[in-house]
Amino acid sequence: MVTYMKRLVVLGSTGSIGTQTLEIVREHKEELKVTALAVDSNIEALERQVREFLPNLVCVYREEKAKQLKDRIKDLPVKVVSGMEGLLECATQAEADMVVTAMVGMIGIRPTIEAINAGKNIALANKETLVTAGHIIMPLIKEKKVELLPVDSEHCAIFQALNGEDKKKASKILLTASGGPFRGRKLHELKDILAKDALKHPNWVMGQKITIDSATLVNKGLEVMEAAWLFDMSLDSIQVVVHPQSIIHSMVEYVDGSVLAQLGLPDMKLPIQYAIFYPERKPMEKGEGLNFARLKQLTFEEPDMDTFYGLKLAYEAGRIGGSMPTVFNAANEWAVAEFLKGKIGFLDIPALISEAMKQHQVIQKPDLKDILNTEQQTYDFVRGITESGYEPSTA
Amino acid sequence: MVTYMKRLVVLGSTGSIGTQTLEIVREHKEELKVTALAVDSNIEALERQVREFLPNLVCVYREEKAKQLKDRIKDLPVKVVSGMEGLLECATQAEADMVVTAMVGMIGIRPTIEAINAGKNIALANKETLVTAGHIIMPLIKEKKVELLPVDSEHCAIFQALNGEDKKKASKILLTASGGPFRGRKLHELKDILAKDALKHPNWVMGQKITIDSATLVNKGLEVMEAAWLFDMSLDSIQVVVHPQSIIHSMVEYVDGSVLAQLGLPDMKLPIQYAIFYPERKPMEKGEGLNFARLKQLTFEEPDMDTFYGLKLAYEAGRIGGSMPTVFNAANEWAVAEFLKGKIGFLDIPALISEAMKQHQVIQKPDLKDILNTEQQTYDFVRGITESGYEPSTA
Numbered sequence: 001m002v003t004y005m006k007r008l009v010v011l012g013s014t015g016s017i018g019t020q021t022l023e024i025v026r027e028h029k030e031e032l033k034v035t036a037l038a039v040d041s042n043i044e045a046l047e048r049q050v051r052e053f054l055p056n057l058v059c060v061y062r063e064e065k066a067k068q069l070k071d072r073i074k075d076l077p078v079k080v081v082s083g084m085e086g087l088l089e090c091a092t093q094a095e096a097d098m099v100v101t102a103m104v105g106m107i108g109i110r111p112t113i114e115a116i117n118a119g120k121n122i123a124l125a126n127k128e129t130l131v132t133a134g135h136i137i138m139p140l141i142k143e144k145k146v147e148l149l150p151v152d153s154e155h156c157a158i159f160q161a162l163n164g165e166d167k168k169k170a171s172k173i174l175l176t177a178s179g180g181p182f183r184g185r186k187l188h189e190l191k192d193i194l195a196k197d198a199l200k201h202p203n204w205v206m207g208q209k210i211t212i213d214s215a216t217l218v219n220k221g222l223e224v225m226e227a228a229w230l231f232d233m234s235l236d237s238i239q240v241v242v243h244p245q246s247i248i249h250s251m252v253e254y255v256d257g258s259v260l261a262q263l264g265l266p267d268m269k270l271p272i273q274y275a276i277f278y279p280e281r282k283p284m285e286k287g288e289g290l291n292f293a294r295l296k297q298l299t300f301e302e303p304d305m306d307t308f309y310g311l312k313l314a315y316e317a318g319r320i321g322g323s324m325p326t327v328f329n330a331a332n333e334w335a336v337a338e339f340l341k342g343k344i345g346f347l348d349i350p351a352l353i354s355e356a357m358k359q360h361q362v363i364q365k366p367d368l369k370d371i372l373n374t375e376q377q378t379y380d381f382v383r384g385i386t387e388s389g390y391e392p393s394t395a
Numbered sequence: 396m397v398t399y400m401k402r403l404v405v406l407g408s409t410g411s412i413g414t415q416t417l418e419i420v421r422e423h424k425e426e427l428k429v430t431a432l433a434v435d436s437n438i439e440a441l442e443r444q445v446r447e448f449l450p451n452l453v454c455v456y457r458e459e460k461a462k463q464l465k466d467r468i469k470d471l472p473v474k475v476v477s478g479m480e481g482l483l484e485c486a487t488q489a490e491a492d493m494v495v496t497a498m499v500g501m502i503g504i505r506p507t508i509e510a511i512n513a514g515k516n517i518a519l520a521n522k523e524t525l526v527t528a529g530h531i532i533m534p535l536i537k538e539k540k541v542e543l544l545p546v547d548s549e550h551c552a553i554f555q556a557l558n559g560e561d562k563k564k565a566s567k568i569l570l571t572a573s574g575g576p577f578r579g580r581k582l583h584e585l586k587d588i589l590a591k592d593a594l595k596h597p598n599w600v601m602g603q604k605i606t607i608d609s610a611t612l613v614n615k616g617l618e619v620m621e622a623a624w625l626f627d628m629s630l631d632s633i634q635v636v637v638h639p640q641s642i643i644h645s646m647v648e649y650v651d652g653s654v655l656a657q658l659g660l661p662d663m664k665l666p667i668q669y670a671i672f673y674p675e676r677k678p679m680e681k682g683e684g685l686n687f688a689r690l691k692q693l694t695f696e697e698p699d700m701d702t703f704y705g706l707k708l709a710y711e712a713g714r715i716g717g718s719m720p721t722v723f724n725a726a727n728e729w730a731v732a733e734f735l736k737g738k739i740g741f742l743d744i745p746a747l748i749s750e751a752m753k754q755h756q757v758i759q760k761p762d763l764k765d766i767l768n769t770e771q772q773t774y775d776f777v778r779g780i781t782e783s784g785y786e787p788s789t790a
Contacts, residue, residue: 160655164559169676174687241687251658255678258665259658259685260555263646270653281564283650290654292569292636292695300687 006276009036009096009120011087011111012103014045016207017125017151017268021100022049024273028282036090038111040103043069050078057093059086061107087111092118098276100151101126104209105333106326106375109133109368116140123275125151127222132326132371134229149275150230154223156271157249157262158231165254173227174251174259176243177303180215183244187307193346195339212336216349217303221314225325228318235318240311242301247290263290310350313357323363323374330378331356338386352382401671404431404491404515406482406506407498409440411602412520412546412663416495417444419668423677431485433506435498438464445473452488454481456502482506487513493671495546496521499604500728501721501770504528504763511535518670520546522617527721527766529624544670545625549618551666552644552657553626560649568622569646569654571638572698575610578639582702588741590734607731611744612698616709620720623713630713635706637696642685658685705745708752718758718769725773726751733781747777 008025012018018039025032038059039046043066050058050073059081060066066082073080081089084107091099091111099115100123101108108126113136115122122141124130130137141148150156154175162170181200182190198215199208213219217240224238241251251261264270273282305312310332317328335349344352356378363370403420407413413434420427433454434441438461445453445468454476455461461477468475476484479502486494486506494510495518496503503521508531510517517536519525525532536543545551549570557565576595577585593610594603608614612635619633636646646656659665668677700707705727712723730744739747751773758765 160653166674166676172684243687248656253684254676256665256668256676257659257662257679257684258555258669258676261643261656261658263654263656264652267652270651273651274653279561281561281649281651281653284652289567289648289652292638293697295695297692297694299692300690302688 004031005033006031007033007035007095007097008276009038009090009093009099009115010034011038011090011099011101011108012040012125013037013049014039014042015102015104017102017272018100019045020269021102021123021272021276022053024269024276025053032276035096036093038087038090038103041065043072047072050076054078057081057090059090061087084110088114091115091120096120098123100272100276101129102151104207106132106329106372109371112137113140113368116144116146119144119146121147121149123149123151123272125272127152127219127226128329130226130229131222131329132375133368134225135321135365136368138229138232147278148230149278150226151268151271151275152223152226153246153264153266153268153271154250155227155230156274158227158252160262160274161250161252161260162231165252165260167231169255170231170233170252171237171255172253173231173233173238174241174253174261175220175223175227175238176241176246176248176250177217177220178214178246179242179244179301179303180217180308182215182308183242183301184304185307186304187347190307190346195342198339198346208340209333209336212339212349213332216310216332216346217305217308218310218314218332218349218353220303221311221317222329224311224314225318235315240303242303243298244301245295245298247295247298265290308350310353313350313353317357320362321364323366323370324357324360326366326371326374327356327360327378328353330375331382334379334382334386344386348386352385355385356381399426400428401426402428402430402490402492403671404433404485404488404494404510405429406433406485406494406496406503407435407520408432408444409434409437410497410499412495412497412667414440415664416497416518416667416671417448419664419671420448427671430491431488433482433485433498436460438467442467445471449473452476452485454485456482479505483509486510486515491515493518495667495671496524497546499602501527501724501767504766507532508535508763511539511541514539514541516542516544518544518546518667520667522547522614522621523724525621525624526617526724527770528763529620530716530760531763533624533627542673543625544673545621546663546666546670547618547621548641548659548661548663548666549645550622550625551669553622553647555657555669556645556647556655557626560647560655562626564650565626565628565647566632566650567648568626568628568633569636569648569656570615570618570622570633571636571641571643571645572612572615573609573641574637574639574696574698575612575703577610577703578637578696579699580702582742585702585741590737593734593741603735604728604731607734607744608727611705611727611741612700612703613705613709613727613744613748615698616706616712617724619706619709620713630710635698637698638693639696640690640693642690642693660685703745705748708745708748712752715757716759718761718765719752719755721761721766721769722751722755722773723748725770726777729774729777729781739781743781747780750780751776 034053036057102125429448431452497520
């Protein structure tokens, strides 16, 4: 039997999703081939990946690091590129079938757009892309007739719950949330939270930025906006359900009251593998699957949007639309970075998002330049506040 | 817009499933038309149904009752028939599109076979059909290219969880069970159970026979055997999970560890409506759907097959196959009837099934005649035991 090799580009290959993607490639060597890898600056990890997976193209976003890598792997027949130009070269590489967009931040938007333009299927692990540019991406996906597969346990669950169904009969998305490490606490109990506390997620091992976003529920807010684009649903049809065990990864309710849910152990490899091989399901290496008798119980709560009001702000930003989700996202990105450095408090994160949203003049249907300008303006605005000795307004 | 009318035959129209089927017809008058109704003997209820739904054919199985009905509705242009011949006339009625088989017991097998032979789609609410004659029905369904839609919350859930998926990638069916009113009790606590206790099902309002079967877990055993036929899975791939809230109606696990589940309030109207309109989902009248925050928790346990060993016997009967499931079913049918009359104890139900199975000489691939003979022989055997002053062997 001749097996067709699927050729993958992995953008953000040394991050959490990137390395798990490569684990899957390692487990399916007969069917998957990595043709390009891209990273921000971690050339030590990248070098190991290059030596194992032998792509013929790699991009290191930071030019000086790219030069160092070039020197280190000059024994290999690999082209090394850098900067946004290099990233776009990877995203549009002629021999690739699918681009896994696993970089963090809005830097993912342009490569994703160009990959779609080049007819590549997209395994989307970069939330910012749809949150800020959904109105550009979704029509382009349709026009270019490529597949857009979400690599996120929640969106993958929704995708599976919609599979084989008439999407017009879906009445509600029930997006589950673990509630993060501070579930149940009230505002005054969150004032003195430090980064090291917030980095302890109860169920998932993930990158730092997304772990903080899970603690603030901002991540859930981004997911709500992303789901609205991906599944063409209004924000009011997307309901967040707190489910601390993270076993039900999300659900879809239909007009007849029937609810379809996807369940599994909290493991990102499942949605990554699902996206790569869709529509085929491949056996998962190791693991014994869900044992319901051992699980004993699954619980549910309403999200506390007064305490975790980043989620409320996300709904607000999504409803306003246009450039507002970009403001929400950029303000959060900046604030989380400052929080991780210990420069601002936990509650300053939603407070800064709120301030940034208040001062913003919305641009309807922003083009890519508008989006990137809005991002920069938001960074500048939030930096201005924090540098002038910002005091949390809500604690 | 011209809407195509779907024409239904309802066999067992005055029972629980039958009356709910007619409620759905009442709610979708523009799209559904009842063309034939059949009952055992309840002509009072049938007369009301005939006057409301105006079928042109009705069958009353008991001839003397059929005559009485004929007299009562002589003002209407309705043909009244009786006996098995009458039942078959309904099942094969030329103008019908779909036959809802909602009669209780093995009497449902022949009409189902003839309906399939006549090219009718089947909404199957009669468990005995597949349990005893799955090896006849399933190949016939394929040959005649008709649809077989399960009307049972569990099988409908599995059907939905498989929808749009590659069935070969399903590795396990997780069939949920409420556990019935005696969940958690041990053998010695079940000795003195009376029919009135066993008739109190915690979640579902159903007919008496199925309610007792739920209390003994024999119903779950029949469902396991039925699921094996419907979804072409081995009995060892079907696992019963006790889930007392009856919100998750069943699940399917795939080779990648992903589990798809269907959830809903315990209401038989959903699976009936789903079967009638499949593949289209229709909005459900009234009801506000699942509220997860209000549900709070879903719990899971392993079934206690030592106490509720009717379930264990079902697996055994299913694994042996041939005519053994008929013995299991017929012995249970007889025992439940005796229990409802107060003539035997609760624990005598599985004990009698076990005795009947022990004495049976299995017929491989029984034809319809073999099945009906086996049924009669089992009745005779079990009657013989109970009439000779049977003492429960296990209490």
